[in-house]
Amino acid sequence: MRKALVAALMLSSGVVIADEGQWQPYQMPSIADKLSERGIQIPAKQLADLTQYPMNAVVGLGYCTASFVSPQGLVVTNHHCAYRAIQYNSKKEHNYIADGFLARKQADEPSAGPNERLYITEAVTNVSEQVTKELSDDPLKRYEEIQANRKALIKECESDDNYRCSVRSFHNGLEYYLIKQLIIRDVRLVYAPPKSVGSFGGDIDNYEYPRHSGDFTFLRAYVGKDGKPAAYSPDNVPFKPKSYLKINADGVKAGDGVFVAGYPGSTSRYRLTSELKFASDWLYPTLAKRYQQRIDTIEAMGAQDAGVKIKYAGTLASMANRMKKYNGLLDGFKATDIAGIKQGREDDFRKWLSTDSQYQSYQAKFDQLETLLVEQRQAQQTRYFFENAQSSDLLSAANRLYRLAKEKTKPDAEREEGYQERDMKMFKARLKRIDSSFAISVDKTLWMQDLDAYLAQDNRVPELDAMLKSDDAEVSLSDKLDGLYSLTGLTNQDERLAWMDADVKAFETSADPFIRIAVALYDTNLAQEKAKKTLAGKLSKARPGYMEAVIAYYKANNWPVYPDANGTLRITYGMVDGYQSKDALYKQPFTRLEGIVAKHTGVEPFDAPQKVLDAIKAKRYGSHKVESVYQDPASWLCRLFSCLDKPESFGSVPVNFLSSVDTTGGNSGSPVFNGKGELVGLNFDSTYEAITKDWFFNPTITRAVHVDFRYILWMMDEVDHADNLMGELELVRN
Structure with a gap:
């Protein structure tokens, strides 16, 4: 019976409708x-x-x-x-x-x-x-x-x-x-x-x-x-x-239709195959390697110092998430040959260009774009280690502060973004925030790793080398850095904030070692920034021309046309649905409270609180228990696809669920709505197989993972007794 339902749900999502698109409102x-086909009534x-x-x-x-x-x-x-x-x-x-x-x-x-x-x-x-x-x-x-x-x-x-x-x-x-x-x-x-x-x-x-x-x-x-x-x-x-x-x-x-509204960060679905190959061959492996090294370092130091563990908890969680995503992208590229899929589409696009009289001239723009992308990749690889060599939180602050002093000599309208008067509240808050996620021992160790990597490669910057060099051959780089941290005043919040009002001369005559490094590196950083801007200017002509032709090509094939994610408000739709995973197992769309008990080991990260375990073992479900998470046989879905004769028993509180909505980073926390526009969950993740959707959307395996709001209500009601908050919420029933 379950197979019949699985087949129906897979058919409904994988063949009839592809839920691709991060649409502007x-x-x-x-x-x-398309919304109506998914049962979205609003x-x-x-x-x-x-x-x-x-x-x-x-x-x-x-x-x-x-x-x-x-x-x-x-x-x-x-x-x-x-x-x-x-x-x-x-x-x-x-x-x-x-x-x-x-x-x-x-x-x-x-x-x-x-x-x-x-x-x-x-x-x-x-x-x-x-x-x-x-x-x-x-x-x-x-x-x-x-x-x-x-x-x-x-x-x-x-x-x-x-x-x-x-x-x-x-x-x-x-x-x-x-x-x-x-x-x-x-x-x-x-x-x-x-x-x-x-x-x-x-x-x-x-x-x-x-x-x-x-x-x-x-x-x-x-x-x-x-x-x-x-x-x-x-x-x-x-x-x-x-x-x-x-x-x-x-x-x-x-089988229910759902939609998600939120702020997805970035996708690369319109990027060229050469860009994907660069990401796969160099960029993602390089970034993942550095993240893993930093994660290992912070975890080891946090294990020895509870204060460090608390201060770097957010940083560690963010890096771990990014590192796993890069690894997931690399695995996905190998498993699905997305480069081959994109290359095939790109070849077809070139053929289409040659036969469409309106867009034949765009072939030259395509070729020009490829040339510029080679230049961009070479520049990125050249700058990578030098940019990382400035990763210390204190040097980063010194760089921004000296840049601010320079920018303040210009009219506000001519200042660089991030240094205008409109930015000063956030600039100040960022300087303040350093204290809550900074420890000298960790900052120095992480910076040392980046400096070692910089010194081991050929793209060196004389100004930085000079600042790192010691007159005494017996003084190691580690000793040199100890001296920098001992002599700087930037570890003090009041001194950091005071530099916001300093003029250029004050920086250029300062004895603070981090300020001195920032001043010494300023011209090099500015020159590299100018080169980036020049290349961006070239791409600002080449990319739009290419995109104009790509959009026409997509429309000719009746494919969805929506912009790549860029941190702006988007809506995506789909349905509650499981999927066939890489290990040939069908992943059910809902999980239950009892799964928490089954996974619990008492050891982090599977260390559920005792109050949660007690409530589950006592079957203290309250009003949040669900008897079935499958469609009633009389529903439109079952009438169309012949579901189960009897809905399978669930008999618990749903914890997480899957849907086919099209999400990515930045969609974390996004509300998941039912067809009426009522809140039913929060988006928080994607399945491992779906990570590559940043580059290519595959409807058969692309699934987002959501917290079921019934679980949130259960935690508030039966576990933490957040009665004051429960009273604020407007709850409705079907």
Whole structure:
């Protein structure tokens, strides 16, 4: 019987409909038929309107996604997205990473840290013409003109200090959109489960399935008493969002249509085969090797020092995730021959170019682009070790501070992005944040590794070599670095912040060793930056021409056309569905509470809290128990595909589930909606086989992994008794 259901579900997702696409909201009406086929009932026009429910409840964190779930500014996201906020509030005497945290009342909600922000996208406007009109043919001037046009649009948009605006490139410079976002600057920690729930299974289970992770955390947005965004203050009050998500306490079943809204970071689906091969042959192996070395180092030092372990917890989790993703990409390239698939499509594209009279001239642009990409790859390999050789947090701060002094000699409009007046609050917050994730011993050890790698290769920079050289032959590089750390004042937050107001002369006459290195390397860094900009100027002509032809080719083949992910708000749709994995096993779409007990060993990362184990063993399911996660035989799916005669018994609380939605990094924390637009889960991962979707979407194996909101409610209700928060949520039933 199960095979019949599996076949039906696989057929429905793998053959009939391919759920590819990270769509801009305005595109929703153009795919209304596809949404309807998936059983998504909420009108496409409503999804395209950022002022309406549910899109006006979806927010960005700058690196993840979140959503409002109460009229009092309560926000839900992933545990790993809020990890730095949890770390920021963790101390040896109260380790919220290990023990979890729950504020029983709003007065007990601590700041999530000076860098935490919520970004509410209110408007997205096509400004392609304003950005690209009358550009110079000179590559560097062209780049600078594009930046000047972008900055002018941003300045006009940010006439109100409460807004943050950006101009993003879509389709590799073919289009530009102005994004206007309200910034919430006072974000507080409300409720986080212990790490043994939030990342149950740890790196071992990362990108794997079945999963049993409670990857959720609640934050709250605060504003001034006037209702406007403000910096942290005890007098601030909860933000009142324009809308907040209704939560469907009955959740979803296999075969149900779902959609996800969020801020996916980046994909490379329109990149050339040569770019994929470079990533596969050099870039990803090189990055993965460095991440693994750094992970091993931090873990070893953290095992010896609890303070180090807490300070670098967020850094370690981020690096481990990236490292495993790179390895997953490399494995995926080998298993599926994505390079071969892309090359075949590229060959077909070239044939199409030669036969389509309108686009025959684009062949030369294609060839020119390939030439520029060779230049780009060579430059990246040349700069790689020198850039890493500046990885010390203190040297990085010194570099930014000296650059700020230089930029402040220019009119604000002419300054480099990141150094304008609009950037100063975040610049200052970033300098402050160093203290919460920095230890001299770790910084020195990691920097030493990068310096050793730099010294072992040929692309050396005399200015850096001179700063590392000691007059005494018996003084080792390690001894030299010890001297730098002992003599610098940049370990002191007040001194770091004071440098923000210093002029260029103060830097150039400073005796601080990190400041001296920053001054010595400035011209080299600036020259390399100029070379990058010149190449970017060349690519700003070549890429859009190529993309124009590629889009026409895709449309001729009736393939979906949407921009690569770039950190902007997108919507993707699909269905709750399992898949056939690489080991020939069918992965069921839902996991149960009992799987936590089965995996529990008592040893990290499979060390579930005793209170969770007790509740499961006592079958204390409350109102969150689900008898079946499969379709009723009378449903449309079963009428169409002949499912089971009787739904299989589930008899537990769902923990995680799979769907065919098209997500990537940055979609972490994204709300998962049912067809009515009600919240049913949080996106937090992808399956290992699906990692390569950043380059190529394969509908038969591409699955996203979500926390089932029924599990979140169970944790709040039956385990942690977060009655105060449960009372804020609007729960609905089918």
